[in-house]
Amino acid sequence: MVGILNTVINLLTAAGIGAGAAFLIYRGGRRSVTRRAVAALSGVVLGAASLWGVIAVEKLETTARGVVVSIAASALIFIAANKLFDLTPDRWSVFTTLMGGGGAFLVYAMLWGNRAIDDPVLRTAAATLIGAAAGYLLGTVDGKRARLAIGTGAGAALGALAASGMRRVILIFEREEGPLELWPVLPNLDYGVLIGLTLAGAALGLLSRLVRRRRTALVRPVILWASVGFFIGAWCLPTLGTGTKAEALAAAIVTGAGFGAVLGLKPIPDAQHRGRIEVASRAYIFLLPALGFIAATLIVPTLRTLFLSFHDTHGREFVGGINYRDIFTSSNIFDAAGWPGIFTSRLFIAGAALVLIGLLAAVLAGRRSGYLMSLSPGTAGAAGLGVFLVATAAFAALRGTVFNNLWWVFTVTIIATAAGLAIAVLADRAKWESLAKSLIFMPMAISFVGAGVIWRFMYLARDVSKPQTGVLNTLWVGIGNLSLSRGPGFFLTVIVILAAAALLVRLAVRAWRADERTVGVGAAVCALPLIWFAFALWRGIGGFEVRDNGDVVASTIQFVQRSPFNNVWLMLVLIWIQTGFTMVIFSAAIKAVPADLLEAAEVDGASESQTFWRVVIPQIAPTIGVVVTTLIVLVMKVFDIVKVMTNGNFDTQVIANEMWQRAFTELNFGLGSALAVVLFAAVLPILYLNIRRMQKAAA
């Protein structure tokens, strides 16, 4: 039987894949005989291949079965639910009959499945009949008293039916032949609590109605909420299993009668109301499975994490905010002791100088135009770069997990956004645009773990006595050898570099004369490092070291081990991945800038750079906002790269990995959860901003 089912499912899977592929190919373009033949052939080949795969690989068969069965089951539930609610406008009594029978069946099936009742088949059948009969009567009988009697009676009958056959304990098998576990069922009623909860429920119902200022039909909500209170008091709170059958009977009958009375008090809805029910039900039918999923996989774990973060290492005793205090007092997580070092670092001095120069130039330019200061791309760029350097100096001096994380967010977000934007602009309408973009986008296809492993090899260093195998250290040591050699290769390199620099200088002079000031300055700035490099090569640069005795030995860079800038080398991996993402988004946004705007700018005599800064950038500002917030959220949660490349050693710890280590390496669930909550709280506002921006962009 199972074998036949498996075969059917395998065939279905294979046929589905094959037919899907054939359909896609067939629909892809002009329909011709060749295309039809190609489609049919690929469909057959792909179908056969998947059939072979599903049969040959054991896990695939299980997966295929799971997929087919769950898709079929969900489809059936969806279709049945929709069909059921199709009945509401015209055949109300049929609808109520089915709902009554189905509802009673579901409740009893649950009891049956948990082995809580005796003679489950008989009882479930009886309950289904009672439910269906009550549903039919409630759907047809009009009299108020009669309806109330029907509802209450049916509810009480269902309760009595369940309680009369209720077992004292249920057996739960943990796993196949695992330890036996017993769950007692019969409730041991605590009347004080029971009455209290019932009254509280009634009060809640009353209150809800009064708040909504609808004084009509007060009775129904009161009974409903009182029944809910009673149900919780009777079945959810007391120590189950030590009660008697009489108590179970009382508890079940009252609960059933209460809920039944609520249903009975509701009059038969008129045609308009039925229509509304039909419309509203669709939303719930489609939402409920998704909401259930989110609740089970997102909301419950979040609440549990919050709970754990206020408890001790095992999640048993409440300890208040100690875990949160520990985060900010541990020197590994939060260490600001190095702050005086910020102001003496070379980075800080260079950055501060750049900021000053940029602002000074802006003020000077502002005098000419009559403003306090006038920021041009050049001066703003210099000031921005200065701020970036100052911030980097600050992050390099402040150590610990929290600052590392902030450093990641700052650097990766800014550089990935800027680089993506630059590439999108420069590649726009250029030759080979799509090829270049595909190449830059490609790292997006590599997982973070894979990228971490790849870059570990890039950064690899070996003992200095051996030839280097890591790409970057090979280059570094190679440059050192070249610099020392003074052979023909050395002179050739110097000449090539100087020639390139000369070309750039020529470009700068020309652009300056043509009044393209920005391009001129840019070219000149680019020429500087080339000249410096040629000079440095002459003086000696690269991976070598001269010992005291005159021996020259190789010297490698410990990219991943040398704190604090090893953090930057790790960030580079994420920048490498994410630049492709930002580039694609920006590229699309730039292409969406209306052509008439650009033409208008051209007619007005705006230069390329003016068009970019004053037309394109304002147009794509919402996109920049979305990209930046998306990146911030992503970088805040960075884990895989650090885990693979350093595992948080060498001062590269980030919050997500710290959380993993505390919770799962050291089994300190309290501190681990507290870190998770901190991370969550930090991400939340940005996520909110992001969603709002996206909604705006969509609107």
Place this chain on the structure above:
Amino acid sequence: MARKPIRICTLFAALALMASACGGEETTVTPQTVVVTSVVTVTETSIITETVTETVTETVEVEVEKENPLAGKTVTVFGPESSDTEAGAHQAALDIFAAQNDMTIVYTGERSFSDLINAQAAGGNPPDIAVFPQPGKIADFAREGWLLPIPSDVQETMDDNIGAAWNAFGNVDGVQYAIPTKADLKSLVWYRPADFTANGYAVPTTWADLKSLSQQMIDDGNTPWCIGIESGGATGWAFTDWVEDLTLRYQGADFYDQWVDHSIPFNTPEMNGIWNEILALWNTPGAVYAEGGTISSTFFGDNGRPLVEGDCMMHRQASFFSAFFPEDTSFGPDGVDVFYFPSVEGDRPVLGAGTLVSAFRDAPEVWAVMEYYATPEYADNRQRFQNLAQGGGAVLSGFLSPNTNADLDLYQPLEQSFLDILFTAEVVRFDGSDLMPAAVGAGSFWTEATSAVNGDKTVEEATQAIEDSWP
């Protein structure tokens, strides 16, 4: 009452009988005691009414009618041994038992075992059996209620085969949770006798000798040490072994025990002195060949090849390290040999370690495998396969069994001497970091050691951080 489920159960039993009849094999129906035992415990401990007892007894009858209790069952084992040699031999030894009983045993080895087992156990998804390299972790897990105590019949087998000193490492608060399956001798230095004779070096017998030998090698232009402490999520443990070995040597066994159970703080001047002593030796210019550029980025297993190729003269690592040498390495006076990591006072203490298995699932097949781990059959099968995996014949397998009834003929003379040292040395101590609570022994001790070795922290800062992290 409760007739329906029983009918269904009997139906299944009938089906099972029919299936076995179709198979055409005549198998004797053996009553199974394990399930009955668990019923007895249930009856004793729970709030039981007669209904329950009735239901349970009936279920048991169905269970009993199954023919071979182990046939068709699957047991999963998860452990830290992940190299082809070790994991392969482990799996092969289990496969023999599996074949004998027509069952399936799957061993999975993972370098980041100590991280992953935490996540698995805490997440309620543990393997059936885990191979723990750390008794400290067994204690943590047992106190969390995640591990199952070993049933008395399995414990009898264990007591018959394995010495009480080793079994004590699997005992938590008086209850036995784990069975020792592997023993390692840690106080060893690997070297090549040919290199020593060629340069005229003598095997050092005291710590001072070792230090001066190291200096002499540097002066001669040789590199004395191969050192690397990288090991995935467990990076740093190789340094902790040095600390433990030297603590035993400088401060003695009593101090060591108190240090391990934290009656002496972690950051005493004595301990800081030992850290400084090691780092001074390691940081001497020219003292270390680090395959990965620096000590902290060199995988600990990558030190075998450089030693064989003469990049360095010595490598201090446990007996299992023979599995990390290149495949065709010969051991003994003509190839790679070991000498005892010298003592300071001449008392020759020994640092040992090992693995223990513990169970997460209460099922007959799991206990059958656990019992197999305690038998000399497992020890001998494992040794035979690991020897073969290393090339067979006169090679060191890297495996030593704590099983006193294991067949000594399967071991090379060098390995026999390891076993002899382990079982007869006057002062033998288990690897200290493995005994400490996970937050230290698998956490801060490793990470702070890495920080200190990498120069990110001073010794004082590192030991203070470890002391602060003690739970």
